Amino acid sequence: VDNRKLVEYFRTQMSQDPDVASAVAAIRSLLEFLKRDQSETILGLRENLTKAIGRLQEADSSVAVSSGGELFLRFISLTSLENPDLSQCRNVMIERGELFLKKISLSRGKVAKLCHTFIKDGAKILTHSSSRVVLKVLESAAADKKRFTVYVTESQPDSAGKLMADKLRRLNIPVTVVLDAAVGYIMEKVDLVIVGAEGVVESGGIINKIGTYQMAVCSKAHNKPFYVVAESFKFVRLYPLNQQDVPHRFKYKADTLKTAEDLNQEHPIIDYTPPSLITLLFTDLGVLTPSAVSDELIKLYL
Amino acid sequence: MPGADKETDLGERIEAFLAELKRGGRGSGETARSTAALLRRITAQARWSSAGDLMEIIRKEGRRMTAAQPSETTVGNMVRRVLKIIREEYARSRGSSEEADQQESLHKLLTSGGSSEENFRQHFAPLKANVIEAINELLTELEGTTDNIAMQALEHIHSNEVIMTIGRSRTVEAFLKDAARKRKFHVIVAECAPFCQGHEMATSLSEDGIETTVIPDAAIFAVMSRVNKVIIGTQTVLANGGLRAVNGTHTLALAAKHHSTPLIVCAPMFKLSPQVPGQNSLTCVNAHCPVFDYVPPELITLFISNIGGNAPSYIYRLMSELYHPEDHEL
Numbered sequence: 129v130d131n132r133k134l135v136e137y138f139r140t141q142m143s144q145d146p147d148v149a150s151a152v153a154a155i156r157s158l159l160e161f162l163k164r165d166q167s168e169t170i171l172g173l174r175e176n177l178t179k180a181i182g183r184l185q186e187a188d189s190s191v192a193v194s195s196g197g198e199l200f201l202r203f204i205s206l207t208s209l210e211n212p213d214l215s216q217c218r219n220v221m222i223e224r225g226e227l228f229l230k231k232i233s234l235s236r237g238k239v240a241k242l243c244h245t246f247i248k249d250g251a252k253i254l255t256h257s258s259s260r261v262v263l264k265v266l267e268s269a270a271a272d273k274k275r276f277t278v279y280v281t282e283s284q285p286d287s288a289g290k291l292m293a294d295k296l297r298r299l300n301i302p303v304t305v306v307l308d309a310a311v312g313y314i315m316e317k318v319d320l321v322i323v324g325a326e327g328v329v330e331s332g333g334i335i336n337k338i339g340t341y342q343m344a345v346c347s348k349a350h351n352k353p354f355y356v357v358a359e360s361f362k363f364v365r366l367y368p369l370n371q372q373d374v375p376h377r378f379k380y381k382a383d384t385l386k387t388a389e390d391l392n393q394e395h396p397i398i399d400y401t402p403p404s405l406i407t408l409l410f411t412d413l414g415v416l417t418p419s420a421v422s423d424e425l426i427k428l429y430l
Numbered sequence: 431m432p433g434a435d436k437e438t439d440l441g442e443r444i445e446a447f448l449a450e451l452k453r454g455g456r457g458s459g460e461t462a463r464s465t466a467a468l469l470r471r472i473t474a475q476a477r478w479s480s481a482g483d484l485m486e487i488i489r490k491e492g493r494r495m496t497a498a499q500p501s502e503t504t505v506g507n508m509v510r511r512v513l514k515i516i517r518e519e520y521a522r523s524r525g526s527s528e529e530a531d532q533q534e535s536l537h538k539l540l541t542s543g544g545s546s547e548e549n550f551r552q553h554f555a556p557l558k559a560n561v562i563e564a565i566n567e568l569l570t571e572l573e574g575t576t577d578n579i580a581m582q583a584l585e586h587i588h589s590n591e592v593i594m595t596i597g598r599s600r601t602v603e604a605f606l607k608d609a610a611r612k613r614k615f616h617v618i619v620a621e622c623a624p625f626c627q628g629h630e631m632a633t634s635l636s637e638d639g640i641e642t643t644v645i646p647d648a649a650i651f652a653v654m655s656r657v658n659k660v661i662i663g664t665q666t667v668l669a670n671g672g673l674r675a676v677n678g679t680h681t682l683a684l685a686a687k688h689h690s691t692p693l694i695v696c697a698p699m700f701k702l703s704p705q706v707p708g709q710n711s712l713t714c715v716n717a718h719c720p721v722f723d724y725v726p727p728e729l730i731t732l733f734i735s736n737i738g739g740n741a742p743s744y745i746y747r748l749m750s751e752l753y754h755p756e757d758h759e760l
Contacts (some may be wrong), residue, residue: 203540228540261547408670408706414755415706417670417727428537 129181131183138184145258151196152183152232153363158200159225162218168249170208170217177201189382191327191398197366201425202429204227222225233360236264243322243357243410246420251276254311254347257283257337258292259324261357265410270301278303279314283337283346285395311343315350327378328411329366330425332403332418334358335374338396342407353407360413363425414417440475442470450501457600458504458665462700465570466496467510470565473512480698481520481557482550485513491591492714492760501722503703505664505675506760510704510753515564517754523554550695564662571736575698576601578736580608586734591615591658594650597622597676598631599663601696605734606661607638616641618657620650647678654685660693664725667695667702669749674707680703683729692731699735702749704758 134157141153145217153256161180165174207224211217247253247269253260253276265279269293278296281323282305283289291307296303321343325334334340334356347354367372377385389393403418410416413424434692447468448662461716469488478484483572499505549722579601587593587609594616595602606617617635621628621644632642645653660682666673673679686693707724740748 199540205536206541224541414758415669417743417746420746423747428540 131180133309134158134180135187138187142188145386146261148233149192149236149260149361150188150190151192151199151359154188154193154196154231155200155225155232156346157184158197159222159229162225162355163222168214170204170214172200173214174204177204177210183375186382186386189377189380191364191378192362194378195320195327195362198365199361199425207338219241223338224367232359232361232412235361236261238351238397238412239357239359239410240264240268243355244272244274246320246355247274247276248319249274249276250352251320252279253277254279254281254314254318254321254343255292255363256281256289256340256343258288258295259357261324261359262322263292265322265357266296266301268300276301279306279318280304281306281308281311281339281343283339284308285351285397288337305407308339311339315346315352318352320353320355321346321347322355322357325356325362326398327364328356328358328362328409328421329364329368329400330368332406332409332416332421333368334365334401334406334409335366335378336401341371341399341401341405348405354368354405355408355410356406357410360411360424363428365425365429371400374398374400437475437477437694438743440471441610443471445720448495448498451495451502451505453500454502458502458701459572459576459600459698461502462508462511463537463569464573466512466565466653467644469508469512470562470569473561473565481516481552484541484561485516485550488512489602489757496760497561501665503705504700507700508754509760511568511659511700512561512565512759514752514754515568516561519548520550520552521562523560524552533636537684544669554647572698572700575694575700575736576604579696579698579734580604582734582739583609584612584660585708586661587613587615589613589615590725592618592656593683594618594620594654594657594660595631595662596620596628596647596650596678596682597663598627598634599696601633601698602661603631606635606640607697608640610640616643616644618645618653620645620647620678622676623647627676627691637754647681650678650682652692654689654706657686657689657691660686660691660696662693664695664697664701665722666705667733667745669704669706669744669746671730671733672707673730675723675725676723677721677723680723680725680729683725687729693729694732695730696734699737699748699752702745702752704749 137160138153138157141156158180165173165176167176184193203417204221206213207221208217211220243265255278279288280292280303293303293305313333323336324338325339329333329335344354376391380394381397384394406418407417408417472488472491473484476487488509492506496506503660583605584598593615617640619632620641628644632644636642662679664673666674668674683693730742733740733742
């Protein structure tokens, strides 16, 4: 099975539905790959899948694709443990895979349902860059007839914050775009900070667009609650101790990794926020404290 | 008809319980015990054929009980414990392993095949007896909580220490009295205005021969530099490891943090509630009860409960063992 076709399928998934999370698109593509795969043994299947995941990561280097891929591999291992015969196993895998996809496409809704009760009438919310989960949360809160205002950072280098502001304006939510440098300035005005996450690491910290760490430090200094909203398939088996510990393959875009001569001269596009700065995480598994995240990961991987 | 008599008798008892709840004034331990006893009676006397029916009945009564006195969270906690007991007994009767089907987790998402919607509709004859027995075990546990906590006192209180506490907590009283049997130490009680329950606490402690001093709330920070440990009780332990405690506790916690004095909370497990601060603001609290404070988990050193000592970051784990996530909202 051609890996190029896989990457094409992944790209079409992402472009057809701009709202879909990249991990979901990755898992969907891998399920397609599984359906067309011709291997005779489970070990062969795993090898092909690992190579396919590698190709996907070369195309899109975000943490979400990596966590989606690892989750799918784990799914294969767990299912193959129960059915050692490959042909039987494959049908079970495909059936469960479809079910799994259906469940995780509902996760964003579950997160929004949990989180919007924390937004009170008259609240001023600060958010960073453009996150589809945060958008869904704010949408639910607005649908609940709550009145609130949103400040969103511009989020260079891609000005994603402006896109977020447009989407919020379409929902009739009053929104102001602020400079990335103005986070400290605006922090005294806001009541709470809500951000999304590209990946949630084992320590309970998060990996998100660059600028999130700054926002977390500021909110801690001003004693404002810092909430993270993320679906459970973003939990990833990393344990960074500081910013330098985050692997290079996540920090820079896939193209930059291939063409750059000296990575030290390139600007990273993500940063790591340690768990001590996070108040609560809202996931489809419930409202978790950062210490509960590692429990979830252990239950899955060990 | 005997059936109708039982039902009216049950209905009367529930109404009497609700009236007592509204009046308030009872300690939380007593409330927890009477709630569990009432739930056992409902299980024994109400008409139900499957676990699902029983859970519906209990949930309905539970909602009425929590609505009668929203600030008394132990009622809701006991209802959730009983719901979890019913789920476990049902799973055991069906023969499936308890742990697997219980919690929502990534693992469950990946391995479940087909719609695993549990609707608890199967009828099992021994289910009633099993549930009642489990509730009896719960009642035994509730009766022993204060003693279990007091038993751990000697590990934490040493001779010639200065302990500070606030207001009046029966758990802390028992804790300190148990340590006083073997060790000599000094207690400073903050009076906790406006009800000044600290005075009663001080009287009770000094009757047992413990050297006690009462101080006004304003003097907490001034005296803190001479204190070795702060030991307090609480009304509720929240899901993130924070506390809903009597007014003045947050001040005490901040002063302790500033002086790096350990803050120990003595709270039995039935005070653990799945609420998170920020969902329902503390303004919806009944005026009859003392006004409450929120103490964030960063200021707390240790929780001493009837099952041992735990850090605040571990509270989420204890919660998942006591309650099922679907019962968080009754």
